[in-house]
Amino acid sequence: MPFGNVSHHEIAYQIVDGAEEFDSELLIDCRHMRRTGIPIPEVAKVPRQLLVSVELDDGDVDVKGTLLEDAIHRRRFCGEASFDFSHFIKTFQEIGFDSFYSIEVMSHELCALVSARRRALRL
Template sequence: MSTTKEETMTPQLIATCWTSAGDAAPMRADETSPVPLAKRIAAVAQTGWSGIGLVHADLVAARDTIGYPELSRMIRDAGIGIVEVEFLNDWWTTGEERAAANGIRADLFEAAKVLGARHIKVGAGMTEQPLPLSTIAGAFADLADEAAEAGIQLALEATPFSHLRTTQEAVEVVGRSSSPSAGLLIDIWHTAKTGLSHEELWKVVPMERVAAIEVDDGYHKTVGTIFEDTINNRAYCGEGDFDSRTFVERTLEAGWTGPWGVEIISAEHRALPVLDGLKKAQDTALACFPTAG
């Protein structure tokens, strides 16, 4: 069966967790989506996404009610082929913090294995005083070794309010691990917000270590804190200052062939009905691909 150029270039898009979660946001006291899982999965499938993302709170709720095997069946029966889970944090901590983090790590590893997740998204916390890079690198190398033993891929994301504030720092941390599970997550919001141009990005980032790519949009002007800005004021692709289309073009030129996470986190998006939000997020993302069907 022949395949047209348009078909080969139509991207696989993942509705990352906040894109389909309705009125839910990172770092709320309860991050659980108010949208029932069955309805959420159906909405993602109905609007034609290739993948779905789920956050820890939603995963634990599913485990304790229907169980992960049933959740996996629901996702696959809906025709959704890609699953990602998040957000693994505090893997560098000690004492009581580490004990709590290890519990979340065990939850996410279990979910990833049963659901056949493509990767686990990994963060570097929130802090005003970043730890030495050597400390973070050593802890991440240990985490990656553990993930490799479990057959799990990690995708480490630098964020400008964390222990890894720049993409360059995340590249160095991943580069200090020889584990095949040690990968990078590159999100346009964080690269653009820290002043890394789309042209320079792929001179800094080794494509062979990239595990995940995320597209969205945003504004150069920060409203509130940088964290408040990232959870309240992201824009749909092509509707902000970050030039999502050029980001996509440069990433394709650099050789990315995997799926694209679409991560829309904003007050505007949370206010929309889930189906409407998913459709707008998908349409605006597809418009940034030169030959998307």
């Protein structure tokens, strides 16, 4: 995560690789890769056996607020902003990834919709 202690993919690889006796795996989040400036071809360097899941979401080119605020309040559904998903997913397919993709969307806009839905269901 660009705002945490594991701020680069190489650090994550070292942690997982160093935990050989444990069942350690990586979850790759396209947003965090984009925000840390990791080029998409770097995905191909992820050892397939370490990769358990890929998280997808979209976002604006420019960070709004801090990196943390941007990550938890301004995510968008895939295809609604600026991230290049086709190249990202194609790269994972090329290394043989055939497991889970998930959509992670957190935003003020969606929280308001969830709140409105809950209110409506109380009637």
